[in-house]
Amino acid sequence: MNNTDLVFQSYGRCCRTEQFFVDFYDFFMASSEAIRKRFADTDMAAQRHLLRHGVMQIILVARGMSDRKLRDLGESHNRHNYDIQPEWYDLWEEALLKTVRMHDPEYGPELRQAWKEVLKPGIDLIRGAY
Secondary structure, eight states, X not given: OOHHHHHHHHXXXXXXXXXXXXXXXXXXXXXXXXXXXXXXXXXXXXXXXXXXXXXXXXXXXXXXXXXXXXXXXXXXXXXXTTOOOXXXXXXXXXXXXXXXXXXXXXXXXXXXXXXXXXXXXXXXXXXXXX
């Protein structure tokens, strides 16, 4: 099984409960005061829904799907729109990996590395639009 298959299956295990997305935002917002402030007036239920689909888009692009939606995400998150700072993507990735570790009983060093390899191109594409 290749890394995209491993991550796709891992994400499926993680998505079984909404708590995965709640925990992610708890970790992500705890990583930076600036990020916490950014979400102060956010509808978190809607935000968790967007996260669910955004992570899936990153995985699907790694599996060969068009990157158009990720390019659009990069555009919406660039300096002219949401102004998501490029360094925040490292915090986002670490929060996601911490959450996967918490929710996927099959998580280990090999799966962590697979996640990092699958996430990198999508994160780089989004961050690169800044």
